[in-house]
Amino acid sequence: MALFSSVNESLIVALEFPNPSRSYDASRHCVCFWGYDNSREITFQVDDAMLRNLQPDAGSDERSILGAFDQFREKLLEIARKRYVSGPQNRYSLS
Structure with a gap:
């Protein structure tokens, strides 16, 4: 008789960046780009200071x-x- 162990697998969130688009927002002094967690769009902003x-x-x-x-x-x-x-937040600022 074979024994099988059950493995408790946790969900791994896979944030993907399939869209290479990015745009500059002069009023906020940042570059915006987008990632996707399944069908959820997540907005990221990188400020000018970090890029400099x-x-x-x-x-x-x-x-x-x-x-x-x-x-x-x-x-x-x-x-x-x-x-x-992963959660309700859909906007992140990187600085």
């Missing part, structure tokens, strides 16, 4: 800020994944 810390020679115009975001995209997505917690 990552790339000190970045200008302050939209093109420069978006370029800094693009250069450090993978690092920023990693930070977003670590900050994200």
Whole structure:
């Protein structure tokens, strides 16, 4: 007779970033991008100061800020994944 153990599996939240879109919000001085937890859209905002810390020679115009975001995209997505917690919150600020 074979014995089978039951394993208690916990749900792992998988935050995905299938959409490479990002936009600069001049009024908030941040770059916005979006992740998805199943069908839930989660908004992330990275402020200009954080991007300039990552790339000190970045200008302050939209093109420069978006370029800094693009250069450090993978690092920023990693930070977003670590900050994200499944639940009712659907907006996160990275600074």
